[in-house]
Amino acid sequence: MNNFSTNRRHFIKSTLTGVAAASSSGFFSIQRSLADELKSPNERMTVGLIGSGGIARSNMNSSKQWLKIVAIADVDKGRREEFNARYALGKATLTEDYREVIERDDVDVIHVATPDHWHTKPVIEAMLAGKDVYCEKPLTLTIDEGKLIRKVQKETGRVVQVGTQQRSQFDLFVKAMAIVAEGRLGRIQQVQAAIGAAPSCPSLPVSQTPSGLNFDRWLGPAPKVDYRQLIDDQGESLSNCHYTFRWWYEYSGGKLTDWGAHHVDICNWALKLNGQTEGPTSIEGVATHPVKFENGYPVQKDRFNTATEFKFVVKYPNGTEMIIRHDTDNGVLITGEKGRIFVNRKKLVGKPVENLKHNPLPEDAIAKVYRNFPMEENNARTAHWGNFLHCVRERKLPISDVHSHMEMLNICHLAGISARFARPLKWDPVTETILEDEEANSFLSRPYRQGYEIEM
Ligand SMILES: NC(=O)c1ccc[n+]([C@@H]2O[C@H](COP(=O)([O-])OP(=O)(O)OC[C@H]3O[C@@H](n4cnc5c(N)ncnc54)[C@H](O)[C@@H]3O)[C@@H](O)[C@H]2O)c1
Incomplete structure (x- = not known):
């Protein structure tokens, strides 16, 4: 098959078939509450x-007690075969x-x-084919893709x-959100996401594509380019493909969306719980790129191009600010009128946290923030999969749904656009457009390579 464009008629047919198949097995009619009930091998859901x-490895490790892998697609033959052997007893298609x-x-x-x-x-x-999906963050490459999803x-x-x-890490991020929701910080004035600096690299030579990798399909909707790779002194592969795709705007947003998707999400969640109803209206900042940019595009094509260092200030009409920066401790700092807390994947600290010793949170505070979903697993990734599977059974919006995700991912994407043009931007959060800057606004979407368009 050469043409990857979505064929609408085909998918409408599949949608009906998919839903019918799910219902006839009685899957969705059984209203049991916990994903835990899927632990018996016969009850496991099947995943493609x-x-x-x-x-994918971490995710399948974290959810293997509930899932059976029946099919694996990867454009790299070696990877799909190895995965099958290690995680599906060699039985997946x-x-x-x-x-x-x-x-x-x-x-x-x-x-x-x-x-x-x-x-x-x-x-x-x-x-469109009637399937429920767990998709890795960041959900999209562009703002307009989010509108479509x-x-x-x-x-x-x-x-x-x-x-x-992180939305399912109960003892740290969810607890931090409960502290916010219970008003222990008062009105939030500033949220700050520290997401780390991204690497640069030397020129990566055009190289032979590794055997078994269909690089043309790996590129898919992105522009057609040569495969580039260099093995560095530590034996690490630097390329425009596996893993290091993160550091190319063609395939990612760099740190701004890689870690931004995690910590800006927590910042935005805190603001929402604190009663922030309006979205942001401007972003300004500074960013350093490892290559020169012209008209928003990198001039050099042979090396990583996403922002290495940056600091952005996102402003809301009521005076609240969100800072996104590469320096300082990786994590989220939330400052309110009554105090501030810092939270990352290892710690939750600050005076309002210490105060819990003599003034604990109400018993249901964390559960309320987690929208009363079951909270069994004390492991963020496992709990997050548990939440997904629970919501699949109960037909509910999961804890990291596409709507809340895009609300904050728009901010990460805006930071990337502002970085690429090296200028501040005005944003309309209702129409989700950039104001008074046609050129920057044209970066809300990206052209798809012929044959890989999304047809609706
Ligand atoms: N939630 C987290 O904490 C977390 C952590 C790491 C990565 N991620 C996200 O997961 C995604 C993947 O990251 P990774 O580090 O696993 O990358 P990776 O390069 O290790 O794996 C991606 C795989 O997708 C395959 N692939 C590419 N195009 C394909 C296609 N059209 N069909 C089928 N397979 C295709 C590649 O061959 C590769 O094996 C990224 O979006 C990343 O941001 C999330």
């Missing part, structure tokens, strides 16, 4: 994987073409764990969980 790289996974009637849920430029198209096609999610009613597992 799209992308079998680094994070393997393919290079993810559409074959989506089309299968015996797949209950789809896991999308491809690089960011390959998220939107399979997520939309999976929803939300529209299709609403129309199809599919359950889509985004892989921002």
Whole structure:
């Protein structure tokens, strides 16, 4: 199959088939509350994987007690075969073409764990085929892709969980949110996401594509370019492909979306719980890139190009500020009128946290923030999968739904656009457009390579 454009008629047919298959097995009619009930091998849901790289491994390790892998799509033969051997007892069906996974009637849920430029198209096609999806963060490469995903999610009613597992880390991030929700910080004045600096690299030479990798399909909707790779002094592969795709705007947003998707999400969650109703209206800052940019595009094509260092200030009409920066301790700092807390994956600190010793949170405070979903597993990734599977059974919006995710990912994408043009931007959070800057506004979307368009 050469043409990757979505064929609408085909998918409408599959949508009906998919839903019918799920219902006839009685799957959704059983209203049990906990994903834990899927632990018996006969009860396990079946999952089809799209992308079998680094994070797919962690995800399947974390959810293996509930899932059976029946199909794996990866454009790298070696990767799909190794994954099958290690995680599916060699029993999964393997393919290079993810559409074959989506089309299968015996797949209950789809896991999308491809690089960011390959998220939107399979997520939309999976929803149209009647499948529920756990897609890795950041959900999209652009702001307009987010509009499309939300529209299709609403129309199809599919359950889509985004892989921002910090939302299911109960003892740290969720507890921090409960402190906010209980008013222990008062009105929030500033939230700050420290997300780390990104690497630069020397010139990466055009290289022979590794055997078994279909690089043209890996590129998919992105512009056609040569495969580049260099093995550094530590034996690490630096390339425009596996893992280091993160440091190329063609396939990702760099740190701004890689870690931004995690910590800006927590910042935005805190603001919402604190009663912030209006979205931000401007962003300004400074960013350093490892290459020169002209008209928003990197001039040199042979090395990483995303922002290495940056500091952005996002402003809200009521005076609240969000800071996104590369320096200072990785984590989220939330400052309110009555105090401030700092939270990351290892600690939750600050006076309001110490105060809990003599003035504890109400018993249900954390559960309330977690929207009263079951909270069994004390491991963020496992709990996040548990939440997804629970919501699949109960037909509910999961804790990291596409709507809340895009609200904050828009900010990360805006920071990237501002960085690429090296100028401040005005934002209309209602129409989700950049104001008074046609050139920057044209970066809300990106052209898809011919044959890889999303057709609606
Ligand atoms: N939630 C988290 O904490 C977390 C952590 C790491 C990565 N991620 C996200 O997961 C995604 C993948 O990251 P990674 O580090 O695993 O990358 P990776 O490069 O290790 O793996 C991606 C895999 O997708 C495959 N792939 C590419 N195009 C494909 C296609 N069209 N069909 C099928 N397979 C295709 C690649 O061959 C590769 O094996 C990224 O979006 C990343 O941001 C999330």
